[in-house]
Amino acid sequence: MKVRDVQHAVLPQTTVEERSRQGAVVALRRLLNAKVRPRNVEIYDSEAAPAFAERHGRRPQSEEEIREAFLMAPSYRLWSAANRSAQEMIWVSVGQPIYRDLDRMEAVTEELMHSPARRGSLTLDPSYDPSPEVADVDIHLQPGGYGMDRGENDVVAGALYELGGNVFSFGQGIGRGDSKAGVILRLLEEAFTGFKPARMLDIGCSAGAASAAYAAHWPDVEVHALDLGAGMLRYAHARAESLGVAVHFHQMDASSLTFEDDSFDLVVSHNLMHEIGEEKRQAMIRESFRVVRPGGVVIHQDVAIRNPPTLVHQVERDWDTHWNGEVHWATYATADLKADMIAAGFPADTVIEHDLAALSGMMNNRWYAISGRKPGQDNNG
Ligand SMILES: C[S@@+](CC[C@H](N)C(=O)[O-])C[C@H]1O[C@@H](n2cnc3c(N)ncnc32)[C@H](O)[C@@H]1O
Structure with missing residues (x-):
């Protein structure tokens, strides 16, 4: 890829x-x-x-x-x-x-979703009612919001997210190379030397750009990814299949995972924390601790908008909360995420905040991440 x-x-x-x-x-x-x-x-x-x-x-x-x-x-x-x-x-x-172009896109999606050559999978949960705090809000004004589902083969939410992301990030969005997955792969190499997962999870995957990037980087790793919207997930699944990478997508709430305890070596989230409120975020972090195996690594990456130098800078930054449908922008920016990680069970000495340079050429040149490691004897993947 x-x-x-x-x-x-x-x-x-x-x-x-x-x-x-x-x-x-x-x-x-x-x-x-x-x-x-x-x-x-x-x-x-x-x-x-x-x-x-x-x-x-x-x-x-x-x-x-x-x-x-x-x-x-x-x-x-x-x-x-x-x-x-x-x-x-x-x-x-x-x-x-x-x-x-929607008729063509939906026909291609149907074909890819049912192709016998599929590498990954899509598991939708018709009984799941997407989290209203996200599904009922047009976050960053995306029409219909993340949870939009217009029925069988619908992919509009995913297409809007990928294309809108490209325009939003000055033409350098997810479809043009996922900086965020690349940055985390680099962090793993530098700060977790020798660590390589056999099974990983990407929480809040949207159009699956990061998930597909991990699957392309590690073809022998079993990559799972979840999000709340069926329209988003169909698109993500068809996108991954079209790219020839194996990702298993699930419709599931980040705060209540149906995966077994200790079932992943690596759990990541990208740009999820700023979209959810405090309660969901803390539950999501607790779930990431529960499903990672002893010795496994959890990394939650997000936008680098924390710690503005003055209150005036903070209010200026919070324009997005008030005028861009980013309801939890400020909630995330001021949260004590270290405390959330420690409360979830990560030993304090494993919880590290990272200020990460984006991959070269990206306009948004920093990312924030917080990592933790579940106690256990096997630390080497
Ligand atoms: C800003 S997008 C980030 C997408 C992707 N990880 C990326 O970096 O491009 C946040 C995603 O989190 C999903 N999300 C928000 N709340 C969620 C929840 N409670 N459960 C599952 N997914 C959720 C949204 O549907 C959205 O697709």
Whole structure:
């Protein structure tokens, strides 16, 4: 499997015009986020805090007051409105080719899902009611949300996630090489020398980009992956089959796994913690401890938005919570994840937070991860 620019049969075939529109959205978002957004904190000092002081006779003190002050600055409001619109434009730019090409995509999916040459599998659970805190919210404004399922052979949620991710990450999303799996493979090599799993689990896999990347890297490892949405999982399964890698996908809640105790050597999650609230996150971490075997490794990776230098930076960062449907952005960013890992059972001396460089060429140049190791005599995989 090629690492970058991954092409597979379930991707919609885009026209020149559609690619041009996507390119324009990428350019707009790059401008707004890489060039304009870094100035928001300066705008706070030069426009927002003075406007607040004029109205209230003092500087803003709390998070709420800082947010109120930001919204008093016309330059910030202009950026915020433009960024919200650009986010919505992502979904227009990818929704159009998906719905135009959907009959073909669904036919390919059906064929791949029932092919006798299948390498992996898909286990859907019709009795599962996807976790409402995620399924009922259009997180990062993705239309229909992660849990969308339009019936037999439906793959829209997965296609939106993969294509939207490419536009969202300035054209360098999951379909173009999964930075996150690559970063964790590098971490394993560097910090867990000699460790190699025989069976692994990817929790909250979405379109299965990381899961497929692990399966491609370790063809002899039994890779399992789970998510809550059937539309997402059908896409992930067909995508993996089209790429010729073996992944076993399951519809399951991250906070209540049906796998046996001690049944995986490696458990990972990528960008899941910021999508779920505190209770689900703590249960998910407890489950990752339960299902990993003694001596096995758990790594939960996510966005590097924790520990902003000031309260003003924190409020600026939390734009996504309020305007981008990222309901748990701030919950995750301020959580004591070390405490969660230790409470789940990981010995404190095995719990390590990592500040990781993305693979080269990625715009988002850092990732956060926290790892732990279940006590046990067999530490070498
Ligand atoms: C931001 S996406 C990350 C996807 C993928 N791991 C990646 O890095 O590209 C988070 C995923 O977690 C899934 N998710 C959220 N809550 C979940 C839950 N309670 N159980 C299972 N999956 C969940 C969502 O459906 C979504 O697909």
